[in-house]
Amino acid sequence: MKNKIIFLNEVDSTNIYAANLCRNSAEIPLAVVAALQTNGSGRMGRSFHSPKDTGIYMTYILNTENVETLNLITSAAGLAVAEVIENMCDVKTQIKWPNDIIISSKKVCGILTKLITENGKIKFALIGIGINVSNEKEDFPEEIRDIATSLKIETNKVFDKEKIIEKVIQNLNEFFIAKKFTEKEIVESVKKRSNMLGKKVFVKSENREFFAVNLSPDGGLVVLDGEEEKVIHSGEVELF
Ligand code: BTN
Numbered sequence: 001m002k003n004k005i006i007f008l009n010e011v012d013s014t015n016i017y018a019a020n021l022c023r024n025s026a027e028i029p030l031a032v033v034a035a036l037q038t039n040g041s042g043r044m045g046r047s048f049h050s051p052k053d054t055g056i057y058m059t060y061i062l063n064t065e066n067v068e069t070l071n072l073i074t075s076a077a078g079l080a081v082a083e084v085i086e087n088m089c090d091v092k093t094q095i096k097w098p099n100d101i102i103i104s105s106k107k108v109c110g111i112l113t114k115l116i117t118e119n120g121k122i123k124f125a126l127i128g129i130g131i132n133v134s135n136e137k138e139d140f141p142e143e144i145r146d147i148a149t150s151l152k153i154e155t156n157k158v159f160d161k162e163k164i165i166e167k168v169i170q171n172l173n174e175f176f177i178a179k180k181f182t183e184k185e186i187v188e189s190v191k192k193r194s195n196m197l198g199k200k201v202f203v204k205s206e207n208r209e210f211f212a213v214n215l216s217p218d219g220g221l222v223v224l225d226g227e228e229e230k231v232i233h234s235g236e237v238e239l240f
Helices: 014-024 072-089 151-155 161-176 183-193
Strands: 005-008 031-034 055-063 094-096 100-103 106-118 121-132 200-203 208-215 221-225 228-232 237-239
Touching: 005 014, 014 031, 014 055, 014 106, 014 121, 031 161, 055 161, 072 094, 072 100, 072 106, 072 121, 072 151, 072 161, 072 183, 094 183, 121 161, 183 208, 200 221, 208 228
Parallel strands: 005 031
Antiparallel strands: 031 055, 055 121, 094 100, 100 106, 106 121, 200 208, 200 237, 208 221, 221 228
């Protein structure tokens, strides 16, 4: 069945649930959405705080057959969500490479993309999206209280989660299925929102700092290594 969305009251992680569906089911839904995650996961092995009803926890399942540049999925997904937040909530967003969404220097959304292979071939990309919607500051665990925010904290309004989900899915469909924009246009739009370009950044995998100068055509972070440019495709990068 096409365009089916599965809504769950509780799940360990929508990414894990979606991965199992991709491996074991003939009917692959378009997205899995949960009201609560007991084991929400983030990048770099971190967990994603996913309390009941205050956030959006969803995984969009993308068949990668017609995706030209797999590396660009992560950046494009960040852009898709950033645009929805800007349009619906009337706030300015920034994208922290590769795809955290930032409002007023704090993280409002994290995205974790997993690729699913079959017989050694990549078949699906699971785009896991977590958006803090109605959390109050004290709802966040203490260790992230100063770096996390929610749409409610930033706007003083409570937004309809279902409408946001609908728009995010619509945007992702336009980006990946209808291919409404060229890859160049997507990278340009991400660049405009990037909070790293022109700044010193610390690349954890290299344990050193670089100067971030650009995004590559497939969404990598171009940094200066002395005189030479170097493209970083994954890993953790922090603003200095
Ligand atoms: C990050 O900030 O490091 C990425 C966070 C991604 C969280 C989302 S919530 C829905 C989906 N299911 C998960 O377990 N993680 C992603």
